[in-house]
Amino acid sequence: MTSFLEAHDWRFWDQSVSARSRSALESFAADDTLCELVGSGRSLPAVRTWVHDDTVVLGIQDHRLPRIEEGLHVLQTAGYEPIVRNSGGLAVVLDSGVLNISLVLSERESAIDIPAGYELMADLVRELFPEADIEAYEILGSYCPGSYDLSIGGRKFAGISQRRIRKGIAVQVYLCIEGNGSQRAELIRQFYGAGLGGQPTKFAYPVIRPEVMASLSELLGRTVTVQETVLNLHALLGSPRPTTLAADEMELYGFYLKRVFERNEKMLDQNA
Template sequence: MQDAGTGRRELTVVRQERSLGAAEDLDLALELLARAKTGRIGPTLRLYRPAPTVAFGQRDTRLPGFEAAAQACRDRGFEPLVRKAGGRAAAYHQGTLVVDHIEPHADAIAGSKTRFGFFGELLAEALRSAGVEAAVGEIPGEYCPGEYSVHGTDRANPAHQVKLVGTAQRVVSGGWLFSSVIVVEDSAPIRGVLTDSYAALGLEWDPATAGAANDLVPGLDVRTVEDALLSTYAGYASLRFADFSGYAGLDIGKA
């Protein structure tokens, strides 16, 4: 969709001020994808701060320690869920920003790999504009490792790098969902729940790679990062803001 006045792509931005619940938030993303693939909504960007959640990958469920890992999450106040996209377990809470970008697309599979690179660079650019020394690329020992993870570097100690953004994609006939989790505040609970759950799963990783943007830039908060992200998006699309109440009544969980 293009803005009739400028010819630029138009993107509807929905700021969800409160979590609907861990499972409900994930289900809404799938419902939006279902609507996009049938043309009921156009390109949409949904932003929200989630309830404490550990989203396991499909491979994690096949490991003998999965049930123990799920219980370890509950013991730390995180709800364990299994997502339909992505790799290994990732943790998030209200100190993180979830970014769901949903678009209808006639040939969604064709650009799937390109999207990882594009969004990785976009997210790194947004973090840099907020003062973080950010770059795209997997760092040794990171949780839920990925080629297009976004990491940050401690300027005072360049050897210390932390994973700040994990991304996942779901592609269906007629549309795609690209979901990113930016860890901005309060990294300790995330590090703790990942340490316990990865130990139960028998997966090796380096807990020092789990951090938050404000570990590197003290005082940085989610709203500042959210504003920086939208400013970055505005460089390539015309943003149209919509009230979340128009989306809250969607039928959840039928994608």
Template sequence: MTTNITPSQLHLVSQDITSASNVLAPFAVTDLFIQEAAKDKHSFLHFWTTIPTVILGMKDTRTPFLTDGLGLLKTRNYQTIARNSGGLAVISEPGVLNLSLVLPNSSDDPITVTQGYQLMTDLIQATFSPFTKEIEAKEISESYCPGEFDLSIHDKKFAGISQRRIGNGLAVMIYLSINGDQDARGRLVQQFYHASLKEDFGTNGYPSVDPDSMANLNDLLQQNWSVSEVQTMLTNAAETLFKATATPLSLSTHLGKPDVATAYEKHLTKMKTRNQDILKNGAI
């Protein structure tokens, strides 16, 4: 495990997005927590789920026929947003659990990019070690949003990791496909790229996306976990791994503090600005 990461306490936050008007909120909250981690040396476990939403990377917003791709997603009743961290398109919906692990990042002993990815990998492997020792971190090139730290079992990807850094704060973020129709998720992202790239599909760094390269954790481990059960498992594993106590934090109460509310609104405004073009296309 990365040795310079030793939070004594983790603020535990759960956020369930049930309205299209709030789909940008988790990203603003994560940025708020990164800022607070840098300033106050706090650490956070920020869990969040959403209504059916396709989360684009900034590279996706530069596809030549983006309007066609957004139109396709709209006909399938998916919201679309552009996130503020790296990577390409992923799907968030009720069977997918998102987690942001937010930590202070000392300039004297900084957490490297590789250490950040390894830290989340350690957490996932520790969480599911009673059920499998086969979780690997390696690129699954035909998955959506492929990367060096894709998490897979027998070459079937179930999770992807990204990072965001602001000043002396760091968020390591992951989505985990727990249940639902993962094959349909893969086909939808594949169809988005067909619509957005036309004859350039599968080129210029955009994945061709083979739905068969991905699977739900429940199917891979022959379990019937709910998203909330996996959240509890991850929380327990984080407490053990970090030798920390996870203390629930009411997000509504926290955002009700005047100084916090002001900071949050600034982050939310930045997300709205980032998504102006998507907003114009009616994808949010």
């Protein structure tokens, strides 16, 4: 992975502080924007870091829970804003101790298959925490389970997803850095309990076991912070000059932002 990072110049956009009080929908719009910019060759490959306060990002299948209104009420009562993302997967928790990293690459010159995208992100996380024996396989009982769950000693701290638009690929990872991973999982366990309401479903929703999830601070036995991790990532990339969107890129961002907000509103309004 080090050679891959060194072989590219990088665009680095840090929203680990500036995005916290804003809607996580803005981050999905930002990644869609970067996908098109990078895929078209109008931008260098990009890395974006982002943190949002107390949000639960739902997937399409979550929205189809038989008693989704009751599930949403559980989240809102706990102080979390539910949103529906524009890509696959299931419910995940975002808060001030969860760092998200988006690695945005171009397929304009050569294809990057799905497993390769996952491996790149898994290797990047291993570079960030070289002292840890990080494994990638599905952790049963975790929320948003997948074959590239990242774990230490059988306890999950991260999950990886991908989004592809116009020859651009955004590989996204959420890293539970600070706080209590089991408490986050308990919130999702309660969400599914209320949302299912004992009703049978064709889709097999995960049976959450909070004890299989933890934060990196818990797993490494030391205090790890979001900001420390962002600084280490920036150094791994060769300390590129931080950027935001340029003025001529904001129109494209506005297009994706409008689309993602309208889609989220439509999905949630179906439950009103």
